[in-house]
Amino acid sequence: MIIDAKGLKKTFTSRGRKGARTVEAVRGVDLEVETGQVYGVLGPNGAGKTTTIRMLATLIRPDAGTAAIAGHDLLKEPAAIRRALGYVSQTGGVEEQNSPRRQVMFAARLYGVADAAAATDRVLKRFDLADIADRPGRTLSGGQKRRVSIALGLVHTPPLLFLDEPTTGLDPQNRANLWDRIRELREQGTSVLLSTHYLEEADALCDRLAIVDHGVVVAEGTPAELKREVSGDVVTLRLDEPERAAAVLGPLAREARVDDQVLRVYVDDGEHTLPKLLSELQEQRLALTSISLDRATLDDVFLAKTGRSLRDTGAEA
Ligand SMILES: Nc1ncnc2c1ncn2[C@@H]1O[C@H](COP(=O)(O)OP(=O)(O)OP(=O)(O)O)[C@@H](O)[C@H]1O
Numbered sequence: 461m462i463i464d465a466k467g468l469k470k471t472f473t474s475r476g477r478k479g480a481r482t483v484e485a486v487r488g489v490d491l492e493v494e495t496g497q498v499y500g501v502l503g504p505n506g507a508g509k510t511t512t513i514r515m516l517a518t519l520i521r522p523d524a525g526t527a528a529i530a531g532h533d534l535l536k537e538p539a540a541i542r543r544a545l546g547y548v549s550q551t552g553g554v555e556e557q558n559s560p561r562r563q564v565m566f567a568a569r570l571y572g573v574a575d576a577a578a579a580t581d582r583v584l585k586r587f588d589l590a591d592i593a594d595r596p597g598r599t600l601s602g603g604q605k606r607r608v609s610i611a612l613g614l615v616h617t618p619p620l621l622f623l624d625e626p627t628t629g630l631d632p633q634n635r636a637n638l639w640d641r642i643r644e645l646r647e648q649g650t651s652v653l654l655s656t657h658y659l660e661e662a663d664a665l666c667d668r669l670a671i672v673d674h675g676v677v678v679a680e681g682t683p684a685e686l687k688r689e690v691s692g693d694v695v696t697l698r699l700d701e702p703e704r705a706a707a708v709l710g711p712l713a714r715e716a717r718v719d720d721q722v723l724r725v726y727v728d729d730g731e732h733t734l735p736k737l738l739s740e741l742q743e744q745r746l747a748l749t750s751i752s753l754d755r756a757t758l759d760d761v762f763l764a765k766t767g768r769s770l771r772d773t774g775a776e777a
Pocket residue numbers: 472473474483484485503504505506507508509510511512657
């Protein structure tokens with residue numbers, strides 16, 4: 461196991477004009493990440509993802525909890541842990557004036573890489589940055605900058621890479637490109653812990669994931685396991701009386717839930733249950749505006765565990 465964390469907690473106290481404000485950012489998080497996995501921490505803004513990653517990367521000290529990272533104790537051996545990991549923050553840290561080559565070379569020297577120039581060339585090539593390696597950072601596109609920031613975290617070939625929201629703000633093409641790069645890292649044996657608020661990213665990229673909300677893990681497993689737990693299919697209905705419809709359809713389903721005037725009915729076998737739902741609605745004179753049948757998504761898992769939709773938290777914006 462490359463990460464074995466138990467009971468991590470962190471509370472921040474900040475002093476403002478209105479006095480001290482306390483935020484329990486992380487309230488007891490356990491994480492077990494097997495070597496070679498891409499592991500996702502999925503949650504809305506403010507869920508505690510960055511704080512968790514920073515604690516694991518030895519950048520902030522937990523108030524409570526223990527962790528072993530790459531076989532080293534988080535509190536007793538932080539220097540050994542730092543050598544074993546790469547950390548790419550949300551904002552990336554690409555300098556405007558310096559070229560990618562210079563910046564990556566500095567990072568290589570800082571980490572004590574034996575042949576810094578060769579390692580720099582290798583990582584720049586790997587991230588398709590060779591052609592633009594000598595331009596000032598300010599001339600790079602958002603996608604290129606993001607790839608430089610990952611190259612900075614990888615030049616010393618650490619066995620474990622932390623990526624804090626690596627694709628936030630990227631367009632779909634750059635995002636898909638970065639997913640491919642992250643998959644390549646996994647194929648080459650690097651373990652990756654990434655945070656994200658994109659449901660699709662967690663689903664497409666991660667071997668396992670922890671869904672976090674308000675500083676706690678509300679669900680953990682492979683994307684398929686998590687979706688199976690919620691159930692097979694979701695019937696989404698829009699109609700005038702969602703609460704009454706929920707009461708009518710509830711007995712025919714595993715669960716019927718109204719969220720923001722939308723009724724979601726969770727069923728095992730959607731194709732066969734749908735006609736029954738429709739005839740029941742007709743019998744009860746409940747007129748529909750729209751209806752759709754979908755496989756459960758990670759958003760349904762989030763909804764089932766927290767009572768809110770991750771999309772409604774604004775996380776997907
Ligand atoms: N240094 C700090 N001082 C005070 N409060 C903080 C500090 N760092 C984080 N917090 C608060 O802790 C909570 C969790 O923040 P964190 O950055 O870990 O969440 P996140 O899941 O990474 O969110 P985002 O997706 O927006 O980055 C938030 O309420 C945040 O405002």
